[in-house]
Amino acid sequence: MAIIRVDNVSKIYQTNGIPFPALRGISFTVDPGEFLSIAGPSGSGKTTILNIMGCLDQPSEGAVFLDEQDISRKKAAELAVIRRHTIGFVFQTFNLIPILTAFENVEFPLILKGDLSAKDRREWAERMLVDVGLKDFMHRRPSEMSGGQQQRVAIARALVKKPQLLLADEPTANLDSKTGKEILDLMLAMNEKTESTFIFSTHDRMVMDFARRLIRLRDGRVESDETRG
Amino acid sequence: MGSLFKLAFRNVFRFKRRTFITFTAVSVGLALLIIMICLMNGVDKQSIDNIVNSETSHIKIFKRGYFEKKDELPMDLRIDDADDVRSWLSDRPEIRRMEKRILFGASIIKGMDELPCLGVAMEPEQDPFIFNIKASLLEGDWLKPDDTGILIGKDLADDVGLKVGDLVTVRLISSSDRENFSWNALDVEVKGLFDTGNPNTDGQVLILPLARAQQALSMGSGATELVIRLNVADPTDPSIEATRKEVQAILKRRGADLEVYSWKELAGEFLIISKMKTRNSSMIIMIMLIIAAMGIANTMLMAVLERTREIGMLAALGMKKSQILVLFLIEGGIIGVIGSLVGCLLGGLGGWYLQVHGWKLGSEAFGDITASFYPLKNVFYADLSLDVLVMTFVLGTVIAVVTSFYPALKAARLNPVDALRHI
Numbered sequence: 001m002a003i004i005r006v007d008n009v010s011k012i013y014q015t016n017g018i019p020f021p022a023l024r025g026i027s028f029t030v031d032p033g034e035f036l037s038i039a040g041p042s043g044s045g046k047t048t049i050l051n052i053m054g055c056l057d058q059p060s061e062g063a064v065f066l067d068e069q070d071i072s073r074k075k076a077a078e079l080a081v082i083r084r085h086t087i088g089f090v091f092q093t094f095n096l097i098p099i100l101t102a103f104e105n106v107e108f109p110l111i112l113k114g115d116l117s118a119k120d121r122r123e124w125a126e127r128m129l130v131d132v133g134l135k136d137f138m139h140r141r142p143s144e145m146s147g148g149q150q151q152r153v154a155i156a157r158a159l160v161k162k163p164q165l166l167l168a169d170e171p172t173a174n175l176d177s178k179t180g181k182e183i184l185d186l187m188l189a190m191n192e193k194t195e196s197t198f199i200f201s202t203h204d205r206m207v208m209d210f211a212r213r214l215i216r217l218r219d220g221r222v223e224s225d226e227t228r229g
Numbered sequence: 230m231g232s233l234f235k236l237a238f239r240n241v242f243r244f245k246r247r248t249f250i251t252f253t254a255v256s257v258g259l260a261l262l263i264i265m266i267c268l269m270n271g272v273d274k275q276s277i278d279n280i281v282n283s284e285t286s287h288i289k290i291f292k293r294g295y296f297e298k299k300d301e302l303p304m305d306l307r308i309d310d311a312d313d314v315r316s317w318l319s320d321r322p323e324i325r326r327m328e329k330r331i332l333f334g335a336s337i338i339k340g341m342d343e344l345p346c347l348g349v350a351m352e353p354e355q356d357p358f359i360f361n362i363k364a365s366l367l368e369g370d371w372l373k374p375d376d377t378g379i380l381i382g383k384d385l386a387d388d389v390g391l392k393v394g395d396l397v398t399v400r401l402i403s404s405s406d407r408e409n410f411s412w413n414a415l416d417v418e419v420k421g422l423f424d425t426g427n428p429n430t431d432g433q434v435l436i437l438p439l440a441r442a443q444q445a446l447s448m449g450s451g452a453t454e455l456v457i458r459l460n461v462a463d464p465t466d467p468s469i470e471a472t473r474k475e476v477q478a479i480l481k482r483r484g485a486d487l488e489v490y491s492w493k494e495l496a497g498e499f500l501i502i503s504k505m506k507t508r509n510s511s512m513i514i515m516i517m518l519i520i521a522a523m524g525i526a527n528t529m530l531m532a533v534l535e536r537t538r539e540i541g542m543l544a545a546l547g548m549k550k551s552q553i554l555v556l557f558l559i560e561g562g563i564i565g566v567i568g569s570l571v572g573c574l575l576g577g578l579g580g581w582y583l584q585v586h587g588w589k590l591g592s593e594a595f596g597d598i599t600a601s602f603y604p605l606k607n608v609f610y611a612d613l614s615l616d617v618l619v620m621t622f623v624l625g626t627v628i629a630v631v632t633s634f635y636p637a638l639k640a641a642r643l644n645p646v647d648a649l650r651h652i
Contacts, residue, residue, distance in 0.1 A: 056545060056645045077549060084547020091649070095542040099239040111232045112547050157546075 001068065003164055003197050004030035004053055009062035011048050011220075022048040024220040025062065030199065032164070035191045037211030038201045044217040046201035047169055053199065054087050054167045055079040067164060084112050088158030088196070090168035094150040096142040102129060102153045103138040109161045128156040131193070132186060148179035152186065159190055168200035172207055184210045233552065237559035240532070241567075248564075251528040255568030256575060258521035259625050262514055263576025263617055268583060269510055271612035272603055273503055277492075279427035279604045280499060281464045282361040285492040288457040288473050290314060293486045295453065296494075302334050304403050307451040308487065314455055317483055323472050325460045328355035329452035331442050334402035335435055337381075337389050338414075344389050346381075347433045348401055350442030350452075359458040362423050362436065369393040369421025376438050378420035382431035386422050395419045399435060403446045413445045427604045464492060499604065521568075521625070522632040529561055529636035540640050541648025554641035561633020562626060569625030573618045583611035 011023040023045045030036055038046045051057040052064055055071055056079075063072040071082060083089075088109075096105045107125040110116050116124065129138050132152040142150050151171060158166050168187070172180030184207060191198045200207070208214055216223040242248055281287065291299070295306040308314070311329045318324055328351060335348030353372045357363040363371050367383055379399065381391065391397060396418055404411045417437070424431055443449060459472055469491050477489040493500060533540070543553060587608035 051646050054545070056649070080544065080547050080549045082547075083545060089542075089545045091542065093538075095538060095649075097236070097539065097542075099243050100236070108232070109546050112552075 001032075002029040002065075003032045003034075003067055004199075005065040005068075006049065006053070007063045007065070009049070009052065009059040009064060011045070011052065011057070012060045021220055023052075023059070026217070026220070026222050027062075028215060028222060028225060030197060032197055033191070033195060034197050034199075035188060035210075035212040036197070036199045036215065037208055037213070038199065038215050038217060039203060039208050039211075040201075040217035040223070041203055043219075045220040046203075046217050049217070050167050050169050050199065050201050053165070054089060055082045084109070085161070086164050088161065088163040088166040090151070090154045090158050090166065090171045090200075092170040092173045094142070094147070094154045094174070096150055096153055096157070098142050101139045101141055102134055102145065102149075102156075105142070105153055106156045106160050109157060113161050124160055125156075128160045129153070131190070132156045146179075147175050148182060151175065151179075151183050155183070155186060155190065159194060159196060162194065163196055166196045166198045168198070170201055170203070172202070172204060177206065180204070181206065233556050233559060237556055238563055240536075240556075241560050241563045247528060247531070251524050251564055252568045252571060254524035255521045255564065255625060255629070256571040258517050258524075259569055259572025259621050260575035260579060262517050263573065263621050264579040264583065264611070265510065265514065265517075266617050266621075267576075267580035267611035267613045268588065268609060269507065270614070270617070271584065271610045272605060273507075274612045275426075275610055276499065276503070276603045276605055277464050277496070279425065279430075280496045281492050283365075283425040283427045283430040284604075285495040286359050286456045287459045287461070287464065287469050288476065288489060288491055289495060290455040290457070290476070290480070290487050290489050291453070293488050296488060296490055299332075301405065302332055302402075302453070304331075304333060304446065304448070304453065307331075307448060307453050308455060309449070309451045310485065311452045311455050312450070314480070314485065314487065317479055318457075318476060321472075321476075323459050323461075323468065325458045326355055326358035327458075328352050328359050328456045329439060329454075330456055331439065331446065331448060331451075331453045333442070333446060333453075334405055336400045336402075337385070337391070337435065338398040338400060339389055339391070342389070343400070344385070346385060346435050348399075348442070349434055349436045350439045350446075351436060352439050359456055361425055362430075365423040365425040367422045367424050369419070372420060372436070372438050374438050374440055376420065377415075377441060378418040378437075380421045380423055380436040381419060382434050383422045383424040384428065384432035385435065386419070388432070391419050393419055393422060401442065401445050403448075415441075415445055426606060428606045429604050431606075469493075503603075518624070518628060522628050525561060525564055525568075525629050525632045526636065528564065529557065529633045530639070532560065533557070533636045533640045536640075537643065537648050537651040540643050541645045541651065544643070544645035545649065550641040554637045557637030557640050558630055558633050561637065562630045564633075565626040565629020568629065569622045572625060573622050576621065577613065577618055580611050580613035580617070583609075584613045587611075 006026060006028050008025050008027050009023055010025050013020045013022055040046050052059055059072055063070050103125055106128055107121050110121040110124060132155055134149060134152055137145060137149060172183055175183060187198060202208060213227045215225045292306040292308050295303060315327050331350040333348040336343045336345045353374050372380060396416060398414055398416050400412050400414050402412045459469060461468055473489050473491045480487045540553060587610045589608050
């Protein structure tokens, strides 16, 4: 059973009253545990489909099913609940909360989730930071860490609540190639270690090579969908 | 909720310099507000004390019709049975002391100069228990019942150029009717100078013993008013009005053709002006509050603008719009609480200082202005009360939260996708 089913999805933005189609009827499915990259040049629609799958945006036409649940027509509050429990995000610019330490940033989604005791939250967050190799950086604030370390915190924050789906929008775009590769290694390792499905967008050749499956978009359409060995 | 408080608290102190400026604007605004209210309350209290202690006492009894014409000092509307009235009221425990007085038109003649003033004939044994003239004597001695001298206010003495021991002629006007103008002149010695702090009294009043005035004005044993001092410390005590009504009822039962007035009716003009001044001051207070509120709104709007992408990220993590709204409201509330606390502290210290040391005004510069509005001179004392501090604290906090509502709503309504894309 697919974790994600994208069914003939179109997205049209209105810019100053002029319609701009970002997605033009795309369809694909994603199975649980996949390590999938959505690639394409700027404007191809990869961030848009990521936002729709992440319950941050909704399609103009078509439907998206997350774990067989249609998320295309849900209300904002319902989508917030799905995001809180089911989806983890990693952003290109890390987007950590600057006033919180690495530990507090990782603990924050668990506080929002609200189903764990303080002791459990602490244990989960600490374990996750150890898993991403930041055992000695737990009490540092983002401004006291390198870009690679911040992205590790962001990955820990996304995975700490054990989401079904982790969505990463160009996670290495703001990192040098060596650090970028380290982050991809980490993501791959975490994908194998956890049950989460990883979907990340990129236009970087090296990142595409890491993917087990690669969907290429161009002008809002699926250009190719290939599974690697 | 606890985590929202923690996050909000740290957000408030994220930009220390801006937060400091906002706190300063709120604190200084509220501190000035407190000082202003304390000063206004103090001036009102001091004015009322001055009026009651040197002009009206708590209650006055007049012949019917006198009150309407009191500015003309009608000597024909006099109380002839004042001693009877005193005996009717003598068993009232709430009454501390009663005094017969005559208010009459007078003037001080010195050489070619004649300065009009208000003559007050009083009972020297009773007056110190009712008014503060004796306690305010700067020089000289208090009058005896059979004294032939006078007391005059310090400011009046300065105007005429009199000092204790000087001999002066005073004109006592028994009727100021144009057709029936009558007066008597006395050569008297200035026995003492008083300074009550009430410019109306110190600059206009000359005092002589009742017996001598009755003789000079051909008043027999009559008086124009019977003044009553009650056993209450606060002139705004509602028991004063209750006693006034009871005294009026007693006089009515006795068939006396007399009317009873409380100091509030006698000082009606002052109270009206004071109310108008309070209304004008409220406008200034409103402006100060609006300035403080705009400071908070500006800070919060800046915060929303600067943290737009972060708000998008919070939404992506699953934070509900209502939680984002509450987060920003709490931040506004924290600014309000801390700003108000500091403001109350500063304002309380300022109010306390002005309560103890007063605000000294040069009487040359402010004398005329203050005399026209308030029966005060030289020093204004603030009246600091816990009520003012609590009210200001609550007001500051509520305004901060209310002012933060629009920026908070703006944050909560942000579209997560647009917010995450914000540069």
